[in-house]
Amino acid sequence: MIATRSAISLGKLAIRSSGAATLGARSFSSSRSSLASTLLFVEHRKGEINPATLSALTAAQKLGGDVHAAVVGSESEVEGVADKVAKVNGISKVFYSASKPFEAHLPESLAPLLKSLLEKGSYSHLFAGHTAVGRDTIPRVAALVDSAQISDIIEVQGEDTFVRPIYAGNALATVKSSDKVKIITVRGTAFEAASTEGGSAEKEKIPAGSAEAPTEFVEEKLTVSARPDLGTASRVVSGGRALKSTENFAKYIEPLADALNAAVGASRAAVDAGYADNSLQVGQTGKIIAPELYVAVGISGAIQHLAGMKDSKTIVAINKDADAPIFQVADLGLVADLYDAVPELTEKIKK
Amino acid sequence: MRPTSALHAIRVLVPVKRTIDYSVKIRVASDGKSVDTNAKHAANPFDELSIEEAVRLKEKYKDGISKITVVSIGPPKSADVLRTGLAMGADDAIHVEIPEKDGSLEPLGVSKVLAKIVKEGISTGDSKEEVGLVIAGKQAIDDDASQTGQMLAALLNWPQATFASKLELLGTPDLGQEVQVTREIDGGLGVVKTKFPFVMTTDLRLNEPRYASLPNIMKAKKKPFKKLTLKDLGLENEVKNRLETLKVTEPPKRQGGTKVKDVDMLVSKLKEAGRI
Secondary structure (H helix, E strand, O other), X not given: OHHHHOHHHHOXXXXXXXXXXXXXXXXXXXXXXXXXXXXXXXXXXXXXXXXXXXXXXXXXXXXXXXXXXXXXXXXXXXXXXXXXHHHOOOOOEEEEEEOHHHHOOOXXXXXXXXXXXHHHOOOOEEEEEOOHHHHHHHHHHHHHOOOOOEEEEOXXXXXXXXXXXXXXXXXXXXXXXXXXXXXXXXXXXXXXXXXXXXXXXXXXXXXXXXXXXXXXXXXXXXXXXXXXXXXXXXXXXXXXXXXXXXXXXXXXXXHHHHHHOOEEEEOHHHHHOOOOOHHHEEOOOOEOOOOOEEEEEOOOOOHHHHHHHOOOOEEEEEEOOOOOHHHHOOOEEEEOOHHHHHHHHHHHXXX | OOOHHHOOOEEEEEEOOEEEOOOOOOOEOOOOOOEXXXXXEEEOHHHHHHHHHHHHHHHHHXXXXXXXXXXXXXXXXXXXXXXHHHHHOOOEEEEEEOOHHHOOOOHHHHHHHHHHHHHHOEEEOOEXXXXXXXXXXXXXXXXXXOOHHHHHHHHHOXXXXXXXXXXXXXXXXXXXXXXXXXXXXXXEEEEEEEEOOEEEEXXXXXXXXXXXXXXHHHHHOOOOEXXXXXXXXXXXXXXXXXXXXXXXXXXXXXXXXXXXXXXXXXXXXXXXXXXX
């Protein structure tokens, strides 16, 4: 089951490739009266800064203090990324460091480096994106500095007070930290990306320390798609269990996505049934997105799915079942058989 | 004398959290600082994947896996989810009981308790066995923190393999034996190689947890079940929550919109809204 479900079998994979990141731009002014000083962990791939890092920076700037960035990577790549980070608006210093384990984001070597940086600079905060890399690495840092992490924040209320969703987004908790160093991961869709221009931070190369990792990177198998990246796309078309097969997914969902220049997503049911790749799952345990337009096709709208998309600006639902919960959150609902409605919609959008 | 083949057999520790059942629509409690927990509870779904993976390892490697211990840190009722674990195939259970009034421990506190249990080893009869693998869920569906496994790995200074969708042993389980783990990452899959002892956290695609059969539920009642307190572990002063919940609110409600009668109307409404 696992083998057949592995992404290799989908034949859409390449080793270490990436989708292009589109970066939203917005400048942010901040007062410098605060005592907060933040270290920002920079995630990057193929020389591009991850948009989640830029959103984390916007969140960090709400504190008003200095923000320094930590960039790690391979010897050949890290300097180029550090140059880009130095130009990001709102960063005053960039530390960068190179080693082989850093290239593969291995948390066993990354966490001690971040810990030593946090201690040397007496930072009050560490900010990072709540991405797969952030979720892997940042809790390890938190434990090393004996701090209770606050995950996936959507609002900054003060230097020690943050808002985060719990129970699949069905409640929002406002929590106040009593830790000396606040360790924060940020929900990318809750903050606009900081501008990648206008900054001129100084750079400092730092030693990697004993970057030996007990874990070895073997390979990455990334889904290659010419479509926009699901995490940052402004339009998303998602399919659910009602598609009934991989073939139907390709026949109905993908053309509509292409007509809209949208990314493709899927419900957990569609992923579990093997109709779509794991990396396309939208929901509590998959991607959390907030595009301009979200089109849910044949998706009933379980709590866990809504957790991943209910912050979309406009939600369209196409479903045969007029009582499906998805209609309670959809701005525009069409009760119809998707096999008739989707091709018709695709044609009419193309015109 | 124990047989040689079992000399370095791996003991697996599986942490399990009792959470509100995933299908329950939760409500904010009247105090405005928590959610109403007067609802159906069950084992956190990711923890069931962890138990399943441990049981499959034991079924496959027999002598290579000595015992599977399920552990839960929580109120008296957490005993329920430990019994579920035993009925699924775990050998014994440890319940670190936190008084109901103290609420639940944060991931940092939980990882400290787990680290202490791992460091001390688990007694079986008159011998103490080292834990060589911890399999935890990638996140609990109540606090959605996704921290405990990583924090535990840090406290033990063990390698970690998070969000695992496939675990392959490259030989019989043994300390120092290499494993290959396929992880779910943004945009696809990542593969890492590491060694026992390590901490793994489970993702949805790892396996399909089994149901406990009635005979196994009956048998589970006779399996060893140890109760401990933070004091027993010497952690009553070390494990304290650091975060204060000031308030819990309902998220802003989305306005349920209009239903359109056909595709033409849908297209024109989308154009009106500037979405296409």
